[in-house]
Amino acid sequence: MSFPLFPLLFSLILLPFFSDAQTIVGNITTGASLTAAENNSSSWISPSGDFAFGFRKLNNSQNLFLLAIWYDKIPEKTLVWYANGDNPAPLGSKLQLYADKGLVLSSPQGEQLWSSEIRDGALVNGGLMDGNGNFMVLGSNSTLWESFKFPVDTILPTQILDKGMVVSAKQSETSFAMGRSRLVFQSDGNLVLTTINLPSEHLNEPYYATGTAAGASSSPGVRFVFNESGYLFVSRENGEIYLLTQRIPASAKDFYFRATVDFDGVFALYSHPKSASNGSDAKWTSVWFVPDNICTASLVSASSGVCGFNSICSLDDDGRPTCACPKGYSLIDPNNKYGDCRPNFTLSCGDEQPGVPAEDLYDFEVLINVDWPLADYALLEPFTENQCRNSCLHDCMCSVAIFRLGDKCWKKKLPLSNGRVDPGLDGGKALLKFRKGPYIPCQRNKNKRDGTV
Known part of the structure; x- marks a missing residue:
């Protein structure tokens, strides 16, 4: 929905961070540094005290750190930016602000792990952790680099x-490596949620879009804005806006806000009371998210x-996706509940136990309102449910049959997507076809197969 612009006003399980530098508020001078260590705690703090910039220690490792920005006044110390999710820094790594190179993160052996990559020839006057959560590397009269970009x-x-900017989900609840889901503000002005086929750059079909590309009756989007009141909107070329969040049930005066592409692919707006203390049970609350399902x-x-191949996606009570393997299937990686499921048996053609009826080998689990679209290889109609079941039972390629609309039978083969x-x-x-007992491959006579007696 488009409106005129003028009415609107413009968890992570981590351990405490440590550094060898004194805590600095506001402006950072060139030469200042932070070191990942375990003997004290310091950081570069925004003038408001709301945000901090420094090292955060990963909970699943004794000596790996993220260079990050976080909300500093709440107990969770929630991260809002990090530099090296794919390459955590070891104990003793150092961040330094150089006059000619900007921010540089180096390992104890001197290997460069990350840098702010300012343009060649630019001179750095200093840095600033500002009150909005944006760390800036400043030149004499311009911003040379900023985390907001x-x-x-x-x-x-x-x-x-x-246009062209991307927000990427992390890999899992505890892994900060880049995940599959992305929020992309496309060059045509459309804001979309999509997934990427890692480790390549192939983008899949979007599963959410604002529809703000140029059209016969609409002006294209030119930027995606998160304003200080907590509203998310696409600003159009003609000055109108497309609102994503129609109503914000909290005041920016009393609440912190953040909008996150979560590892499960949902893009959500969260609020947190500013008055929360270490003894408080206050937490981040989702006030809006897309898509609905x-x-x-x-x-x-x-x-x-x-979810992964052969898995089933369903919504929990909070509208978030959960993934589960069906009967006869199990996770390839037990630690990744959103991953692929493998059959605990073998569906094979021409390798069954001779003389054993298919009815003795396989059975079906009936799942209501479940489907794996795009895995069809045959549509049979008109068919009864029993005909559909029997056709799949005696088809060595069929792993599941979908019976719908009274007389239609779709047969599907692995992998199911x-x-x-x-x-x-x-x-x-x-x-869903599954094997009744353990798979026993047919033992053929090797000599006969080789043509010898």
Whole structure:
């Protein structure tokens, strides 16, 4: 929905960080440094005290750190930016602000792990951790680099995304490596949520879009804005805006805000009371998110979907996706509940136990309102449910059959993609084939196969 612009006003499980430099508030002089250590705690603090810049220690390692920015006045110390999620810094690593290179993060052996990459020939006058959560490397009369221009998984009030900018989810709840989900402000002015086929750069079909590209009756988007009142909107070329958040049930005076592409692919706006103390049970609360149902919104042709291959996506009570392997399947990686599921048996053609009926080898689990779209290889109609079941049972390639609409039978083969629970299927049945007992391969006579006696 578009409105005139003028009415609007413009968890992470981590351990405490440590550094060898004294805490500095506001302006940072060239030559200042922070070191990842375990003997004291210091950082570069914004003038308001709301944000801090420094090292955060990963909870699953005794000597690895993130260079990060976080909300400093709340117990969670929630990260809003980090430089080296794919390459955590070891104990003893050092961040220094150089006059000719800007920010440089180096290992104890002197290897450069990350830098702010200011333009050649530019001279740095200093740095500033500002009150909006933006760290800036400053020249004599310009900003040479700023964290707001290089978001990771979170954007903050007053932050703007220009065309081509990307916000990338982290890999999992505890891994800060780059994940699959992305918020992209496209060159055509459309803001989309999509997934990427790692380790490549292939973007899959979007599962959410604002529809703000140029059209016959609409002006294209030129920037994506998170204003200081907590509203998210796309600003159009003609001055109108497309509001994502229609209502903010909290005041920026009393609450912190952040908008995050979570590791599960949901883009959510969160609020947190500013008055929270170490003894408080206050926490981040989701006040808005898209899409409403990511399980049914996502449909990709060249990847697994929200969950891994052969998995099923469903929504929990908070509207967030959960993934589960169906009967007869288990996770390839037990530590990644959003990952691929493998069958605990082998579906094979021409390698079954001779003389054993298929009815004795396989059975079906009936799943209501479940489907794996795009995995079809045959549509049979008109068919009864029993005909659908028997056809899949005696088809060595069939792993599941979908019976819907009274007389239609879709047969599917592995791997199954885009698995979801979809109430819109109106009671449609997924007939999932699984093996009754352990797989015993047929033992053929090797000599006969080789043509000898």
